[in-house]
Structures are given as C-alpha cells and as structure tokens.
Amino acid sequence: MNNRNNIFIPESFICPITCEVMRDPVQDREGNSYERTGITDWLSRKGTSPISNSPMKVDDLVANRSLRNAIEEHLGRPSVPATKAKVVLLGYSQVGKTCVLERFIRNTFRSNTVSTMSICNFESLNMHVNENIVKLEIWDTAGQERYFSALPKTYFRDVVCGILVFDITDITSWDNIPIYLEEMKSFAPPDFVAVLVGNKLDLGKRSNRVVTNAMAADFVAKNVDHVVEYIETSAKTGENVNDLFQLVARKSFEVLSDPNRKVRRNEGSITLAGLTAETIQGASPASAKKRWCC
Ligand SMILES: Nc1nc2c(ncn2[C@@H]2O[C@H](COP(=O)(O)OP(=O)(O)OP(=O)(O)O)[C@@H](O)[C@H]2O)c(=O)[nH]1
Numbered sequence: 001m002n003n004r005n006n007i008f009i010p011e012s013f014i015c016p017i018t019c020e021v022m023r024d025p026v027q028d029r030e031g032n033s034y035e036r037t038g039i040t041d042w043l044s045r046k047g048t049s050p051i052s053n054s055p056m057k058v059d060d061l062v063a064n065r066s067l068r069n070a071i072e073e074h075l076g077r078p079s080v081p082a083t084k085a086k087v088v089l090l091g092y093s094q095v096g097k098t099c100v101l102e103r104f105i106r107n108t109f110r111s112n113t114v115s116t117m118s119i120c121n122f123e124s125l126n127m128h129v130n131e132n133i134v135k136l137e138i139w140d141t142a143g144q145e146r147y148f149s150a151l152p153k154t155y156f157r158d159v160v161c162g163i164l165v166f167d168i169t170d171i172t173s174w175d176n177i178p179i180y181l182e183e184m185k186s187f188a189p190p191d192f193v194a195v196l197v198g199n200k201l202d203l204g205k206r207s208n209r210v211v212t213n214a215m216a217a218d219f220v221a222k223n224v225d226h227v228v229e230y231i232e233t234s235a236k237t238g239e240n241v242n243d244l245f246q247l248v249a250r251k252s253f254e255v256l257s258d259p260n261r262k263v264r265r266n267e268g269s270i271t272l273a274g275l276t277a278e279t280i281q282g283a284s285p286a287s288a289k290k291r292w293c294c
C-alpha cells in the first residue's frame with residue numbers, strides 16, 4: 001500500500017523498477033507492468049525480466065493503456081487539460097481498419113471479423129505528446145461502399161486527422177485511397193492532416209505484396225499538403241500500430257496547437273459548421289469523380 005500526498009495509490013500503479021507512479025505503463029508477456037523508461041533502461045543493461053529473470057527484449061513490451069487510463073482516473077485525471085482531436089479511419093473494405101483500432105485499444109486481434117456497417121464505433125483515449133495530453137477520439141468507418149456513401153458529410157466537420165488505410169497485398173484497396181483523400185479535402189476542415197497506412201505487413205513479408213514502398217512514397221510526395229507520413233502496420237502482429245497512433249496524436253496536436261489555425265479555418269469565406277463555402281455551394285469534386293471498385 002502506498003500513500004502519497006494523502007492519496008491512496010495501489011501497488012499495481014507503481015513501477016517495480018522506478019518505484020514511482022507509472023505515467024506510461026508497458027506490459028511484458030508475463031503480464032507485469034513497468035514504467036516505459038525504467039524497463040527500457042533496465043533491459044538495455046540486463047536483457048532479462050526483473051521479475052522472473054527470463055530473457056526479455058524491448059520488443060516484447062506493449063503499452064498498457066487500460067492501466068494508464070485507470071491511473072489517470074484514480075489520480076483525478078491529468079493536471080494538463082486534454083486537447084480533443086477527432087480522428088477518422090478510412091479505407092476500402094477488409095483492409096483491417098477495425099483490427100488496427102482493436103489492436104491499439106485492446107491489444108487483441110480477430111482473424112474473422114464482421115464488416116463494419118455503421119459509424120457508431122468510436123474509441124477515445126488520452127495520449128501524451130511531450131508534456132501535453134491529446135484526447136484522441138478515433139472513429140471507425142465502414143469500407144463497403146453502400147455503408148460508406150451513407151455516411152453524413154457533417155461527419156468530417158471536425159476531423160483533424162484521417163488515417164487512410166490500404167492493404168499492401170490488395171491493389172483495389174490501394175486504387176481507392178485517392179477517393180478517401182478527396183472526400184476529406186471536400187468535407188474536412190482545410191488544415192486536416194492524413195497519415196497513409198499500409199496494413200497487413202505480416203502478409204507482405206511473404207512476398208504477397210503488390211503495393212510497394214515507392215508507390216506509397218510517391219503518393220505522399222504528390223499530396224504533401226495533407227498527407228504527412230506513410231507507415232506500414234500489422235494488426236495481426238501489432239507491428240508499428242502503437243507508433244501509428246503516437247504519430248497521429250503528434251500530428252493532430254501540431255494542427256490543433258497552431259496559433260494560425262482559427263484564422264486559416266475562416267480564411268476567405270464563411271464557414272458554416274466547419275464546412276467551407278466551396279463545399280456548401282457546389283457538388284464536391286470527389287463525389288463527381290467517385291469510382292468504386294467492387
Ligand atoms: N494477416 C492479417 N490480416 C489482417 C490484418 N488486419 C486485418 N486482417 C484481417 O482482415 C480482415 C478484415 O479486417 P477488418 O478490420 O474487419 O477490416 P475493415 O477494414 O474494418 O473492413 P470493413 O469494416 O468492411 O470496412 C479480417 O479477417 C482480419 O482478421 C493484418 O494486419 N494481417
């Protein structure tokens with residue numbers, strides 16, 4: 001039992017290495033949690049678990065978000081107010097949008113999923129960006145056209161960051177990426193950022209890859225106004241999934257903390273509930289050009 005500044009702190013909130021309340025807990029394969037910096041430093045020197053003494057690597061560690069949220073909840077939420085960022089997952093059906101989100105939030109993977117049919121799935125959690133806290137509100141969308149086209153355009157109104165997901169082994173999913181970007185350009189605030197994600201990296205390693213790094217890099221280069229980075233993930237193995245959302249939190253925070261943001265959002269025309277005059281007046285170029293590969 002711990003008592004710091006008259007607040008009761010359960011043992012499970014204390015890192016066994018640093019003996020401090022954990023801010024960024026990570027979990028090993030045996031289910032033990034540690035403060036990230038403490039265990040990283042320990043492993044670089046010893047290479048074994050401090051609890052069982054068995055061999056352990058930094059790669060064996062995964063973020064323990066539920067514990068972090070529990071700690072923050074217990075301590076009365078973070079002292080720094082969170083900046084809220086609406087994030088939307090977009091991409092063709094079956095590319096793994098729901099699985100990537102599940103991997104990040106619950107650290108689980110299902111090999112048989114049901115296609116998302118609504119826009120009701122959203123997850124929210126706090127992420128640290130240096131000393132700041134960004135509350136990511138991550139909305140999953142349906143990739144199937146009949147459900148996606150039913151998505152109200154107001155849905156994009158306050159989106160700060162789009163995660164454009166394709167499957168590196170599926171060319172159709174790649175061919176559809178520009179459609180999602182156009183959709184965001186038409187309906188999201190003008191300063192939105194997008195991260196391009198090539199998912200199913202585990203399959204690509206078995207020479208099934210059809211979308212190359214060069215193709216993705218070329219797309220980013222041609223869309224630098226919005227697409228800020230390309231990252232490859234595997235929801236199955238978890239590879240780069242945490243890095244993806246850390247990147248999303250960082251980029252979202254950059255957008256939201258830009259002092260010129262408000263000015264830019266109102267630049268040149270009226271904005272009605274986040275929609276620009278161009279959007280209000282005419283049909284979007286995206287919807288005119290829309291081509292779905294079914
Ligand atoms: N091998 C492998 N399979 C994956 C990966 N991510 C998702 N899958 C599989 O791909 C299928 C589709 O995953 P979902 O997450 O449901 O795809 P989605 O993009 O949400 O699909 P919609 O909801 O229809 O838009 C499932 O069978 C998953 O198990 C991955 O990284 N590697």
Ligand SMILES: [Mg+2]
Pocket residue numbers: 097098099114115116140141142143
């Ligand atoms: Mg889905």
